[in-house]
Amino acid sequence: MFKITLPDGSSREVAPGTTPANIAAAIGPGLAKAALAARVNGEVRDIMRPFDGDSDLALITARDEADALELARHDFAHVLAEAVQNLFPGTQITFGPATDDGFYYDFAPKERPFTDEDLPAIEEEMRRVIARDEPLVREVWSRDEVRAFFEKQGEAFKAEWVMELPADETITMYRSGGWMDLCRGPHLASTGKLDPQAFKLTRVSGAYWRGDQKNAMLSRIYGTGWLNKKQLDAHLTRMEEAAKRDHRRIGQEMDLFHLQQEAHGSVFWHPNGFVMWRQLEAYMRRKLDAAGYEEIKTPQLMDVKLWEASGHWGKFRENMFVVPDEVPGTDPDKPVLTGTGDLMALKPMNCPAHVQVFKQGITSYRDLPLRLAEFGTCHRNEPHGALHGIMRVRQFTQDDAHIFCTQEQLVAETKAFCELLDSVYRDLGFADYSVKLALRPQQRVGTEEQWDSAEEGLREALRQTGLMDPRYNFEELPGEGAFYGPKLEFHLTDAIGRTWQCGTLQLDPLMPERLDASYIGEDGSKHRPLMLHRAILGTFERFLGILIEHHAGRFPLWLAPVQAVVATIVSDADPYANEVLETLRKAGIRAEADLRNEKINYKVREHSLAKVPNLLVLGKREAEERTVALRPLGTDARQEVLSLDDLVERLKTEMLAPDLR
């Protein structure tokens, strides 16, 4: 007999062969119906899988949403696979897990990859599979049985996969009617537990077998899956809302920037967008000045010799733009370039140039730490498939800086950086961020002692800054560091819960060595400084993209491209409106006037859709009384009538950048 203990502490004795489903039935028919799976000794298991000893049991129902969703999504993936094999005989199955909002399954198609047009038919077939309500039965097989089975079925990928499972793993197959898949489980008791209206196939894509570019390209089908239709609809609505925040869409609607074919991967900033850039840059410059950084500007084009010395030519060349130092030929019958000039390269990073600045003259230990900052524009030849709006581009500007310091200064410098980063993120509305420490990778340089002290130095700084507090979701990532040193990563969370890695601090003892940077120590002899690569925003392009999506275009006043629009009701107010406009502009407020012969309704609608933060309405009354009716964005009909002086004072205060308040 096994002793089964329930969450309320009660227990009961059951015979071997008893399943959680039996217990649920014994407790009551309601629970028997609601129970989807079981948590046995902490592990989620099939509800029909017999106990294998004394157990703690908690039955999982739809109320245990995270567990229930995970199970349902995993089942949807199986149903998808079965449906595809029904419709497309000869398609091989490979791998299909649950994801954050649904599931996918990778197939090796027999004839052609799947397209969006295949999805409706597959969805229908999935509903038929669900309607058949086949039990999902767990069976333990031997490795050789599984291999033989799949080889017979022509399932080469599954047959390959089973041979690579760890030797001690229990190999399980799941049977659903006549269909079988190699799967660890757990699953719901039958396909009929799924709500046929709670899923939607969303897209197709290619995906490499086992995630490796060298392997075959499989055809992946993605779906989103939920417990019921209401949840699915809510998710689809969220997706639509997220699409409305897309920076590419808002960039066009608000006339912030554009991209075009002839300069793909580089951004044309329009006046509206560049206003934001200038505000952000000016803000960062003030923060860096105050934090003891010195700003520099270094060359775009440098001789390949320097990139050879820094190591980029060896490790990063495929991502670099190389330019021959040669006068282009003008003879139409001859090639423009002969290829005889020395090679130069556009900088993909700023660090080697910063070391050159450090190396000018003799640096004493008294000069350290030396913090060299640059709003450095870099070019990287990114894979074309990676480009995305202004978030992933080929020309970008970093808020870059390199701190040259001694080993003893490491903790203090890291701590100071974390504090600066924290205050910037708070200022910019990203109080919610997480911190990760990437530790020594397999392939690395330096001694174990150097790594010990580097990693522990960063840990100590985090401890002192309080960033190991659980609210920063601190975690260490073993093996993820750069080959030359450990790395801090800062991931911020935006208004709709997505995370973006922006800030970084990388400890690099190698670059000063390679480029022969040294300082004279207290002992009168030469020493290698430590070098810290660090950025807070990452790049202006990407960070502005994040700000656009975070605020959905409704920017805080200090960033808003147009801060106020003066809109007239009658043309009699035009002269006064021009006067108001001029007063605002003289006060440094970014204002426009809308004197068009349109109704105020029309103007309110248009400027509201344009996300102008303040609408200043002027009619006959305001013109006579020399007042302004202020209608801030999003306040509907509520407005406030102010004197012109009061309005200017108010806007001037409200538009201060966060660090100036």
Place this chain on the structure above:
RNA sequence: GCCGGGUUAGCUCAGCUGGUAGAGCAACUGAUUUGUAAUCAGUAGGUCGUCCGUUCGAGUCGGACACUCGGCACCA
């Protein structure tokens, strides 16, 4: 780079099986002087991504290339 979509007016999109392009919004002109999310009427606007091919004839069919979108891989 890889897989699958897409590229038609400033924007969003329609254009069936090949017969020299169409809507809404925006723009422009006129009327209207209006009080808080679309006043009415009219006008103009496109070598259909580029190149090559098939055809009497190509936005439409075929090929190549470019860009772009969704993923995969990449993000030192």
